Amino acid sequence: MTPKQKQRFILVSLLVVGLSTGIGLVLMAxxxxxxxxxxxxxxxxxxxxxxxRFRIGGMVTxxxxxxxxxxxxxxxxxxxxxxxxxxxxxGILPDLFRExxxxxxxxxxxxxGVFIADQVLAKHDENYMPPEVEHALKVSGGDYHNxxxxx
Amino acid sequence: MIPELGHFALILALxxxxxxxxxxxxxxxxRRADWMAIAKPAALIQFALVLLAYGILTxxxxxxxxxVLYVANTSNSELPLIYRISGVWGAHEGSLLLWVLILSAxxxxxxxxxxxxxxxxxxxxxxxxxxxxxxxxxxxxxxxNPFIRLFPVPIDGGDLNPLLQDxxxxxxxxxxxxxxxxxxxxxxxxxxxxxxxKLDTAWAxxxxxxxxxxxxxxxxxxxxxxxWAYYELGWGGWWFWDPVENAxxxxxxxxTALIHSLAVTEKRHAxxxxxxxxxxxxxxxxxxxxxxxxxxxxxxxxxxxxxPTRGIYVLAFxxxxxxxSLSLFAFRAxxxxxxxxxSLISREMALLTNSVLLLVTMLTVLLGTLYPLILEAxxxxxxxxxxxxxxxxxxxxxxxxxxxVAIGSxxxxxxxxxxxxxxxxxxxxxLAIVFASVILLLLPGKASFTAWFALLLAFWVINxxxxxxxQRLRHSQGLLQGLRRTPRGWYGMILAHIxxxxxxxxxxxxxVYSQEQDVHMVKGDTRTLGEYRFELVDVERITGPNYQADMxxxxxxxxxxxxMTLHPEKRIYNVxxxxxxxxxxxxxLLRDLYVSLGEQRNAxxxxxxxxxxxxxxxxxxxxxxxxMVLGGLLAVTDKRYRLEVxxxxxxxxxxxxxxx
Numbered sequence: 121m122t123p124k125q126k127q128r129f130i131l132v133s134l135l136v137v138g139l140s141t142g143i144g145l146v147l148m149a150x151x152x153x154x155x156x157x158x159x160x161x162x163x164x165x166x167x168x169x170x171x172x173r174f175r176i177g178g179m180v181t182x183x184x185x186x187x188x189x190x191x192x193x194x195x196x197x198x199x200x201x202x203x204x205x206x207x208x209x210x211g212i213l214p215d216l217f218r219e220x221x222x223x224x225x226x227x228x229x230x231x232x233g234v235f236i237a238d239q240v241l242a243k244h245d246e247n248y249m250p251p252e253v254e255h256a257l258k259v260s261g262g263d264y265h266n267x268x269x270x271x
Numbered sequence: 272m273i274p275e276l277g278h279f280a281l282i283l284a285l286x287x288x289x290x291x292x293x294x295x296x297x298x299x300x301x302r303r304a305d306w307m308a309i310a311k312p313a314a315l316i317q318f319a320l321v322l323l324a325y326g327i328l329t330x331x332x333x334x335x336x337x338x339v340l341y342v343a344n345t346s347n348s349e350l351p352l353i354y355r356i357s358g359v360w361g362a363h364e365g366s367l368l369l370w371v372l373i374l375s376a377x378x379x380x381x382x383x384x385x386x387x388x389x390x391x392x393x394x395x396x397x398x399x400x401x402x403x404x405x406x407x408x409x410x411x412x413x414x415x416n417p418f419i420r421l422f423p424v425p426i427d428g429g430d431l432n433p434l435l436q437d438x439x440x441x442x443x444x445x446x447x448x449x450x451x452x453x454x455x456x457x458x459x460x461x462x463x464x465x466x467x468x469k470l471d472t473a474w475a476x477x478x479x480x481x482x483x484x485x486x487x488x489x490x491x492x493x494x495x496x497x498x499w500a501y502y503e504l505g506w507g508g509w510w511f512w513d514p515v516e517n518a519x520x521x522x523x524x525x526x527t528a529l530i531h532s533l534a535v536t537e538k539r540h541a542x543x544x545x546x547x548x549x550x551x552x553x554x555x556x557x558x559x560x561x562x563x564x565x566x567x568x569x570x571x572x573x574x575x576x577x578x579p580t581r582g583i584y585v586l587a588f589x590x591x592x593x594x595x596s597l598s599l600f601a602f603r604a605x606x607x608x609x610x611x612x613x614s615l616i617s618r619e620m621a622l623l624t625n626s627v628l629l630l631v632t633m634l635t636v637l638l639g640t641l642y643p644l645i646l647e648a649x650x651x652x653x654x655x656x657x658x659x660x661x662x663x664x665x666x667x668x669x670x671x672x673x674x675x676v677a678i679g680s681x682x683x684x685x686x687x688x689x690x691x692x693x694x695x696x697x698x699x700x701x702l703a704i705v706f707a708s709v710i711l712l713l714l715p716g717k718a719s720f721t722a723w724f725a726l727l728l729a730f731w732v733i734n735x736x737x738x739x740x741x742q743r744l745r746h747s748q749g750l751l752q753g754l755r756r757t758p759r760g761w762y763g764m765i766l767a768h769i770x771x772x773x774x775x776x777x778x779x780x781x782x783v784y785s786q787e788q789d790v791h792m793v794k795g796d797t798r799t800l801g802e803y804r805f806e807l808v809d810v811e812r813i814t815g816p817n818y819q820a821d822m823x824x825x826x827x828x829x830x831x832x833x834x835m836t837l838h839p840e841k842r843i844y845n846v847x848x849x850x851x852x853x854x855x856x857x858x859x860l861l862r863d864l865y866v867s868l869g870e871q872r873n874a875x876x877x878x879x880x881x882x883x884x885x886x887x888x889x890x891x892x893x894x895x896x897x898x899m900v901l902g903g904l905l906a907v908t909d910k911r912y913r914l915e916v917x918x919x920x921x922x923x924x925x926x927x928x929x930x931x
Contacts, residue, residue, distance in 0.1 A: 157653035212869035
């Protein structure tokens with residue numbers, strides 16, 4: 121091999137090794153860390169595989185927030201204007217969490233069909249709707265789409 | 272009337288940008304010196320016009336001109352002056368204007384220095400920057416005009432998002448933007464080199480200070496943003512692998528690769544195509560970052576309400592930039608190929624390996640960030656990629672990078688022998704093992720292999736810096752003389768590498784040894800966290816300038832001795848009624864104590880949810896960032912760049928002016 125070929129060979133093999141390490145790591149990690157997203161309607165319809173971690177998004181139902189006394193646990197419901205799911209969260213809620221606000225929660229369903237959240241996400245901007253929640257409302261045909269459905 | 276002037280100035284700036292882009296660009300292709308001469312005045316005039324527009328918008332903020340829609344949305348009569356000035360970039364329209372302002376400012380500075388570059392290079396770079404400016408001015412004027420009027424005029428404005436009412440938040444966005452936009456300059460240089468089909472070592476020397484400046488700003492912006500998130504968001508995290516954070520981190524990764532690859536191109540005339548490619552990628556990622564922030568396509572803590580047409584515009588612009596520059600690269604890169612052989616054991620090889628690793632890391636971050644979008648576009652449903660993905664991929668890729676940092680700055684160019692290298696690195700390696708083990712034993716808490724390994728890597732890098740210092744001084748007469756002779760760029764590198772070591776220490780120790788508790792407390796309750804005992808003494812109502820707050824009083828004891836009293840707050844801002852958590856933090860180099868109020872759980876018992884954190888060594892994360900910034904600044908001001916540019920100028924100007 122000429123020095124030039126040798127150098128090119130080194131470069132190419134470096135890239136190949138680097139990329140394949142990267143791809144390997146990515147595939148391994150992606151496999152375990154993807155969270156599927158479900159709407160309350162899909163959850164109620166039983167579309168979520170058992171014992172699967174997932175994200176749920178919707179609006180916090182009015183008058184559904186209940187703070188248990190003497191501990192951190194909060195109970196509340198999420199809806200996509202069609203179906204509703206009960207959530208339970210033992211932690212500090214984000215500042216922008218309030219009734220009627222769109223939020224996303226991450227966790228698992230327990231046997232009683234209550235979603236045990238270990239993370240609740242609300243956003244910086246009160247006018248902002250997480251894309252997932254917007255999608256959930258659209259899929260369920262709730263809210264503003266109701267009128268169209270009637271016609 | 273005055274806001275219309277601003278609008279008009281912006282339209283004029285667009286007209287000037289067209290001239291600045293097209294005429295010198297044509298001049299470059301047709302080799303017409305008179306056309307190229309337009310570049311400098313055009314760049315200066317464009318900057319003056321954008322500055323005028325920006326000044327007028329700032330003026331509208333200062334005098335509370337709520338007839339301007341943007342001012343009415345983002346300001347308020349109660350807002351203090353400093354936040355009225357920083358409020359200009361508090362939302363989309365203004366921050367875009369800031370983008371354009373910084374771009375035109377960089378261009379103007381470059382134009383002022385243009386006599387240090389050959390005429391055609393200077394004109395070409397200004398022309399490319401003009402094209403970028405056209406794209407953003409069009410974007411600003413057609414989709415996000417900050418000067419639109421509002422009628423009827425509201426009595427008061429909607430206020431600046433309280434999260435942004437913070438001194439650090441006032442500097443963070445301009446810093447990041449200076450970094451993002453800064454990469455436009457190396458990009459423009461790369462495009463001109465491709466168009467001309469030639470690239471010499473002088474080229475690398477012109478680009479280096481620009482790339483370094485952009486890198487410094489980006490590093491500073493990311494560090495500040497991370498620090499801000501830590502103390503302001505009230506949940507004690509400093510990095511969330513949020514899409515928008517990733518958007519700033521990706522150009523940082525390739526930018527880091529770029530400044531190192533530029534060093535190889537300058538010193539050894541090698542890796543020229545690689546350097547060009549990194550310059551193109553870094554700027555493209557900066558544009559991608561703007562797209563991700565502005566389009567609202569991803570769930571992100573930064574995703575403010577946004578308009579999809581804006582997203583589409585930026586995406587189209589990004590496509591255009593990437594498409595044109597990569598095709599140019601594909602057609603022209605072969606002309607820049609070089610034969611500068613280097614062996615497997617050489618500095619070139621170490622730097623190349625690290626820049627490949629950084630690029631691969633960037634790709635994994637990119638994939639994790641865009642995967643949800645791609646999958647959704649393919650009809651695969653809605654998913655999100657969690658932070659564990661990023662840590663799982665990022666850490667294994669960073670270990671060899673940090674390991675090679677020590678080697679890359681010590682090994683010789685072209686060829687070195689493995690045995691000398693081992694001999695040089697034996698002492699730092701042994702010392703690293705000793706330091707890491709001793710520190711691990713001194714730390715409270717269970718010994719952790721992760722912490723030990725991270726300490727080992729960090730000290731490996733830091734110790735190797737001292738070996739280099741020793742080597743530098745070996746051949747000089749006196750110590751002082753040797754230190755003085757050493758160029759600033761070298762000190763910059765050492766500082767930045769030590770900073771990397773600090774950041775590694777901070778990340779590892781704070782994540783391994785942190786203790787966190789979210790608890791329910793009434794007055795008089797105490798909780799213990801490690802060696803510290805926290806007592807909730809009181810929560811009382813206070814009134815701030817533009818907010819009401821509940822202020823907690825939390826006393827912290829260690830070994831039954833009172834250590835300090837902290838006052839976390841829960842604020843409600845008067846205008847928008849936003850609730851904000853103001854954490855109270857006591858920091859020192861060894862540990863942070865962090866308390867924040869959650870919410871009132873029961874008005875009768877006065878119970879609150881409270882967050883208590885003990886975070887050892889977390890300050891080192893940002894201390895490392897600070898060192899990297901200082902190192903970068905030292906390197907930028909290395910007089911070598913200025914001196915040699917001047918010498919170069921005499922030689923090249925003579926050639927080029929007559930040639931054209």
